Amino acid sequence: MAKILEMPKLSPTMEEGVLSAWHKKEGDAVAVDDLLAEVETDKATMEFRAFDKGTLLKILVAAGSNVKLGQPVAILGTPGEDLTQISPARVANAPPSPAVDPGPKTEALPAASSYAHDLPASMLPTPALHAREAAAPRVSTASPLDRTEHEPEGLPERQGDRVFASPFVRKQARELGVDLRGATGTGQGGRVVVGDLSALTGSAQASHAMVRAAPSTMNTGSAPAAPRLAEPEVRPLSMMRKTIARRLTESKTTVPHFYLTLDVDVEALVALRKKLNVELAQGEGATKLSVNDLLVKACALALVRVPEANAQFSPEAILVHRRVDISVAVAVPEGLVTPVVRDADKKSVATVAREIRDLAARAKAKKLKPEEMQDGTFSISNLGMFGIDAFSAVINPPEGAILAVGRVRDEPVVKDGQIVAGKRMSVTLSCDHRVIDGAVGAAFLAELRNLLERPVRILTG
Amino acid sequence: MTMRTLRYREALREAMIEEMERDDRVFLMGEEVGHYQGAYKVTEGMLEKFGERRVIDTPIAEGGFAGIGIGAAMVGLRPIIEFMTWNFGAIAFDQILNNAAKIRQMSGGQFSCPIVFRGPNGSARQVGSQHSHSMEHFFATVPGLKVIAPAFPIDAKGLMKTAIRDENPVLVMESETLYSVKGEVPDGLDALPLGVAQIVRPGTDVTIVAYSRMTHVALEAAVALEKEGISVEIVDLRSLRPLDEDTIVQSVRKTHRCVVVHEGWPYGGVGAEVSDRVQRLAFDFLDAPILRVTTRDVPMPYNAKLEQYVLPQADRVIATVKRVHNR
Numbered sequence: 113m114a115k116i117l118e119m120p121k122l123s124p125t126m127e128e129g130v131l132s133a134w135h136k137k138e139g140d141a142v143a144v145d146d147l148l149a150e151v152e153t154d155k156a157t158m159e160f161r162a163f164d165k166g167t168l169l170k171i172l173v174a175a176g177s178n179v180k181l182g183q184p185v186a187i188l189g190t191p192g193e194d195l196t197q198i199s200p201a202r203v204a205n206a207p208p209s210p211a212v213d214p215g216p217k218t219e220a221l222p223a224a225s226s227y228a229h230d231l232p233a234s235m236l237p238t239p240a241l242h243a244r245e246a247a248a249p250r251v252s253t254a255s256p257l258d259r260t261e262h263e264p265e266g267l268p269e270r271q272g273d274r275v276f277a278s279p280f281v282r283k284q285a286r287e288l289g290v291d292l293r294g295a296t297g298t299g300q301g302g303r304v305v306v307g308d309l310s311a312l313t314g315s316a317q318a319s320h321a322m323v324r325a326a327p328s329t330m331n332t333g334s335a336p337a338a339p340r341l342a343e344p345e346v347r348p349l350s351m352m353r354k355t356i357a358r359r360l361t362e363s364k365t366t367v368p369h370f371y372l373t374l375d376v377d378v379e380a381l382v383a384l385r386k387k388l389n390v391e392l393a394q395g396e397g398a399t400k401l402s403v404n405d406l407l408v409k410a411c412a413l414a415l416v417r418v419p420e421a422n423a424q425f426s427p428e429a430i431l432v433h434r435r436v437d438i439s440v441a442v443a444v445p446e447g448l449v450t451p452v453v454r455d456a457d458k459k460s461v462a463t464v465a466r467e468i469r470d471l472a473a474r475a476k477a478k479k480l481k482p483e484e485m486q487d488g489t490f491s492i493s494n495l496g497m498f499g500i501d502a503f504s505a506v507i508n509p510p511e512g513a514i515l516a517v518g519r520v521r522d523e524p525v526v527k528d529g530q531i532v533a534g535k536r537m538s539v540t541l542s543c544d545h546r547v548i549d550g551a552v553g554a555a556f557l558a559e560l561r562n563l564l565e566r567p568v569r570i571l572t573g
Numbered sequence: 574m575t576m577r578t579l580r581y582r583e584a585l586r587e588a589m590i591e592e593m594e595r596d597d598r599v600f601l602m603g604e605e606v607g608h609y610q611g612a613y614k615v616t617e618g619m620l621e622k623f624g625e626r627r628v629i630d631t632p633i634a635e636g637g638f639a640g641i642g643i644g645a646a647m648v649g650l651r652p653i654i655e656f657m658t659w660n661f662g663a664i665a666f667d668q669i670l671n672n673a674a675k676i677r678q679m680s681g682g683q684f685s686c687p688i689v690f691r692g693p694n695g696s697a698r699q700v701g702s703q704h705s706h707s708m709e710h711f712f713a714t715v716p717g718l719k720v721i722a723p724a725f726p727i728d729a730k731g732l733m734k735t736a737i738r739d740e741n742p743v744l745v746m747e748s749e750t751l752y753s754v755k756g757e758v759p760d761g762l763d764a765l766p767l768g769v770a771q772i773v774r775p776g777t778d779v780t781i782v783a784y785s786r787m788t789h790v791a792l793e794a795a796v797a798l799e800k801e802g803i804s805v806e807i808v809d810l811r812s813l814r815p816l817d818e819d820t821i822v823q824s825v826r827k828t829h830r831c832v833v834v835h836e837g838w839p840y841g842g843v844g845a846e847v848s849d850r851v852q853r854l855a856f857d858f859l860d861a862p863i864l865r866v867t868t869r870d871v872p873m874p875y876n877a878k879l880e881q882y883v884l885p886q887a888d889r890v891i892a893t894v895k896r897v898h899n900r
Binding site for chain 1: 829856857858859860861896899
């Protein structure tokens with residue numbers, strides 16, 4: 113009996129995924145646990161493996177298709193099996209293959225019969241009236257939804273300046289002077305809908321390209337037309353980029369951030385690190401410690417001492433965590449991910465260092481499991497290695513705080529009334545004010561500074 | 574004002590009785606309206622009250638008694654013609670389309686046709702493909718006719734009275750599945766204005782336009798959607814022709830999203846008409862395509878499960894509202 117394979121849930125937050133590559137083709141034999149396809153989820157590229165054995169009879173979505181959870185992607189069965197036995201309504205839920213233009217213009221179906229796509233053949237009035245449906249293989253022509261109730265699943269490819277925006281958005285954009293060119297929205301097929309406007313106008317403050325005053329040529333007809341501007345290079349949003357956009361917009365628009373900055377004297381920390389690395393270099397399977405490794409451990413200990421900073425907001429209560437799981441921001445080519453070092457307070461610095469190395473390497477290879485990027489309680493973002501002195505980070509919801517770390521600076525400092533050469537490092541704590549007040553944030557930073565300035569305590573816990 | 578709880582069928586009956594008491598020219602005619610007390614008991618007791626002169630049982634000949642009613646209206650009477658269901662009104666389609674709807678215009682106003690055609694419309698429960706038609710879509714396209722489809726007892730009573738007093742043919746689309754629905758009706762309720770829609774549930778996110786039984790389905794969907802944080806405004810049309818485009822457009826200008834829910838097939842029809850008005854009159858306010866939830870495009874199946882599948886249900890309304898709401 114043929115079986116329809118549906119898009120599985122490959123991460124807890126996955127709602128759709130891009131079926132990026134098929135590893136089997138139609139007619140291939142499939143054994144249990146064979147790799148069928150790769151799926152790009154909102155978190156990582158995941159393997160889609162077979163639960164059953166059989167022959168891959170039919171591929172319903174082409175590689176590169178965006179597929180919703182539970183949508184049929186393929187049919188597994190025995191060769192020669194009659195696929196018409198499979199519920200046409202279910203197969204009809206497969207999204208249109210990207211190779212076929214889903215635009216209504218190219219679908220020459222007679223209007224009346226195109227209503228009947230999601231109905232079993234037995235309910236259609238007469239075969240003659242719907243000869244086209246009867247003759248055509250449903251798998252390839254079926255629309256994902258009842259066409260009388262829904263617009264086509266995807267919009268046509270963007271061409272040139274054409275932006276898909278709702279009429280209401282266009283009106284608002286005209287009134288606000290927002291240029292929609294290049295904008296992509298969250299509506300069907302990337303349509304810009306009214307919910308996207310705040311993001312567009314918000315970023316418009318920063319990006320002069322988004323907001324333009326009405327061109328002066330509008331009023332003075334004799335003035336020469338503005339020179340045509342070069343088109344930007346259009347880089348479609350990856351799943352990761354969409355997730356970053358959605359989550360950080362949500363954070364910066366719904367979480368009331370405030371920022372606390374202080375400078376830490378890291379002379380002792382740098383010296384300790386040097387000493388430890390000399391020792392470690394002589395051991396087996398040498399691990400080199402970075403300032404960041406020591407910092408992650410120090411934060412974990414500071415969070416144990418100031419648990420109010422290791423908390424998150426929920427509508428009914430503040431949740432103070434009983435675990436210290438630190439999300440470490442890792443830059444990858446497509447954006448960034450935040451793998452989590454679990455129970456960082458209970459692990460040795462060397463273990464923390466090894467785990468961070470491993471997580472970062474797998475993040476760059478896109479091989480992190482979704483659960484390795486979830487349920488952190490506090491984040492650290494370090495741009496020291498990029499030469500940044502100091503910055504403020506955006507909180508990684510639902511966490512309550514994030515620490516932004518700058519580089520170690522060699523600079524003149526005042527010590528016992530004398531100007532001497534010293535080492536300083538800036539740390540900025542972004543706090544969710546619903547959870548963490550200024551005094552709590554300051555208490556946490558004081559603990560952290562204490563540890564960093566007397567770094568042996570980081571080793572002794 | 575004292576309120577009483579009436580069933581939909583009782584509200585219709587009260588309207589007819591009050592108008593017959595008010596105006597001796599009003600009379601009732603149809604199959605089984607008298608001695609049998611009405612196929613759906615809408616006219617129960619009316620024969621006893623008004624006698625055979627004004628409550629007339631007819632043979633099974635819709636074309637005939639519809640035509641007799643139109644003739645009576647042309648010469649000064651005010652008939653109420655009951656079709657046992659609007660499916661049988663199809664037999665009288667020629668009389669309604671070519672005579673009732675045309676005579677005033679064709680006679681240059683020498684004749685008018687103050688007549689009411691009424692009866693249950695749309696699906697009932699498992700009455701098969703030939704007895705489940707939503708006939709309002711056919712009739713609402715005809716200039717010269719007025720078509721109303723009340724959802725609640727108060728509107729059934731108030732609009733039936735208006736229909737009887739109107740100088741033009743008015744078609745009243747009732748519903749077998751609504752006859753037992755109860756609702757508050759004020760004592761002494763007078764005729765309600767015809768052609769005015771009503772917002773039966775205010776909301777901010779999505780406008781649902783519905784009428785007759787589908788208003789109740791929309792309300793069910795709206796309650797479920799509210800729990801998910803989607804606020805639905807429901808416009809109950811009450812009158813399909815004339816259509817209160819102002820109320821619809823005002824609502825969509827506020828919510829920016831519109832879903833139309835009705836029984837009957839998707840090709841053309843009231844939903845398509847509402848969609849046209851909204852896209853024309855509120856184009857710059859739309860944030861999503863106008864979507865419709867209708868009876869699916871097939872003859873009504875007899876099988877109970879298939880019938881429910883084909884009819885618009887709350888879950889389909891919910892899914893469609895979420896779609897226009899980008900959820």
